Amino acid sequence: MSSTLPNALDQPLLRRADLGDFLLPNRVVMAPVTRGRAANDGLVPTELHAAYYGQRATAGLIITEGTWVSERAIGFVHVPGIYREEQVAGWRRVTDVVHALGGRIVLQLWHTGAASHPDHLGGELPGGPSAVNPHTRCFTAGGFKESVTPREMTTADITATVADFRAASAHARRAGFDGVEIGALGSFLIPQFLNPRLNHRTDAYGGDRTGRRRLLLEIFDAVAMAWSGRRVGVRLGPYWTEGDRFRADEETLADYDALVRELNDRPVAYLHLRGRDRIAAGGTPDLAAIARYRRQFDGPLIANNGFDRASGNAVIDAGIADAVSFATHFIANPDLVTRFALHREPAVGDPATYYAGGADGYVDYPMSGMEASLLERR
Ligand SMILES: Cc1cc2nc3c(=O)[nH]c(=O)nc-3n(C[C@H](O)[C@H](O)[C@H](O)COP(=O)(O)O)c2cc1C
Numbered sequence: 001m002s003s004t005l006p007n008a009l010d011q012p013l014l015r016r017a018d019l020g021d022f023l024l025p026n027r028v029v030m031a032p033v034t035r036g037r038a039a040n041d042g043l044v045p046t047e048l049h050a051a052y053y054g055q056r057a058t059a060g061l062i063i064t065e066g067t068w069v070s071e072r073a074i075g076f077v078h079v080p081g082i083y084r085e086e087q088v089a090g091w092r093r094v095t096d097v098v099h100a101l102g103g104r105i106v107l108q109l110w111h112t113g114a115a116s117h118p119d120h121l122g123g124e125l126p127g128g129p130s131a132v133n134p135h136t137r138c139f140t141a142g143g144f145k146e147s148v149t150p151r152e153m154t155t156a157d158i159t160a161t162v163a164d165f166r167a168a169s170a171h172a173r174r175a176g177f178d179g180v181e182i183g184a185l186g187s188f189l190i191p192q193f194l195n196p197r198l199n200h201r202t203d204a205y206g207g208d209r210t211g212r213r214r215l216l217l218e219i220f221d222a223v224a225m226a227w228s229g230r231r232v233g234v235r236l237g238p239y240w241t242e243g244d245r246f247r248a249d250e251e252t253l254a255d256y257d258a259l260v261r262e263l264n265d266r267p268v269a270y271l272h273l274r275g276r277d278r279i280a281a282g283g284t285p286d287l288a289a290i291a292r293y294r295r296q297f298d299g300p301l302i303a304n305n306g307f308d309r310a311s312g313n314a315v316i317d318a319g320i321a322d323a324v325s326f327a328t329h330f331i332a333n334p335d336l337v338t339r340f341a342l343h344r345e346p347a348v349g350d351p352a353t354y355y356a357g358g359a360d361g362y363v364d365y366p367m368s369g370m371e372a373s374l375l376e377r378r
Contacts, residue, residue, distance in 0.1 A: 020230030020269025057103030066110030075112025113189025179231030
């Protein structure tokens with residue numbers, strides 16, 4: 001064997017780690033990426049999904065694309081659900097392939113709330129914490145459309161939504177997933193409730209930061225009922241910035257601090273944190289922004305947003321994160337772990353095919369054969 005070969009295990013990203021009850025052979029996590037490939041009436045994952053996730057089975061952990069917990073949650077085209085039996089069967093095909101190839105896979109649970117559009121809801125208004133337009137855009141069959149002013153959800157709506165999350169979590173378990181991740185990121189339902197600019201409620205689900213975080217905590221408790229041990233992760237984006245409604249300031253960051261400390265009392269498998277956006281393209285991620293949550297959260301932390309091999313190794317080496325998730329790199333590099341091990345440059349994906357449907361730009365990114373790589377390096 002050539003002495004010029006890098007020693008893969010010198011890299012923190014390639015060391016094993018336990019995140020809750022998930023035992024990872026490496027710390028290279030596949031981040032959730034919506035790909036719009038469930039182009040069928042039932043929003044059922046297809047054989048293409050099984051091929052796509054199977055190609056990425058060497059990830060330390062796969063987190064699936066955001067997946068609808070119910071019909072009311074829908075707010076994007078061709079995204080699969082987990083609320084019908086055919087969907088459970090479709091996902092079973094995916095989890096079987098990933099497990100047969102030695103991988104681990106959790107399902108991300110998604111609800112768009114006020115960021116949906118009447119086009120997705122049979123003409124009805126979407127529900128949100130209050131009747132305040134989130135000022136975002138929704139991807140519909142007719143392309144991107146401006147969000148509307150939603151109707152304020154009643155307490156009965158909220159109870160039904162928590163029940164939808166609980167049922168979806170139980171379905172995910174029957175579909176063979178190793179666990180689930182609660183998607184509480186972006187401009188969607190849970191962050192809408194956390195956001196004082198959108199949540200003007202005066203009942204138990206608003207009023208102050210304790211009220212605003214109640215929905216997420218109730219959803220966590222409901223979702224965790226389907227699992228024993230620590231198999232539910234939470235994804236947060238405290239720095240999420242969009243339009244005039246979503247931006248981080250001292251008040252919102254203090255809310256997230258308190259929320260994260262509250263999560264310490266629950267059996268959270270991991271906190272999946274999307275850090276600040278990089279100021280300049282090619283710049284390195286702001287590690288201090290992630291370290292803030294390392295100090296508040298007692299459990300395992302997955303860092304995300306703008307990482308590459310070097311910065312991923314650095315954030316683990318500094319003790320700030322236990323693992324790093326990669327979204328765009330995993331789209332274009334099914335064999336990202338191998339590429340990191342061999343110090344090979346990752347390929348660059350084509351954004352035009354991110355949501356385009358079909359196999360192009362989905363399951364046709366080349367794998368760099370391990371043997372070919374070894375030979376090249378001799
Ligand atoms: C095409 C695309 C789809 C995405 N879909 C989701 C999603 O379904 N759920 C989610 O939490 N984040 C989603 N994200 C955000 C990514 O998980 C991640 O936070 C972001 O791409 C930054 O990570 P990266 O620098 O490794 O690409 C998506 C990102 C992209 C590019």
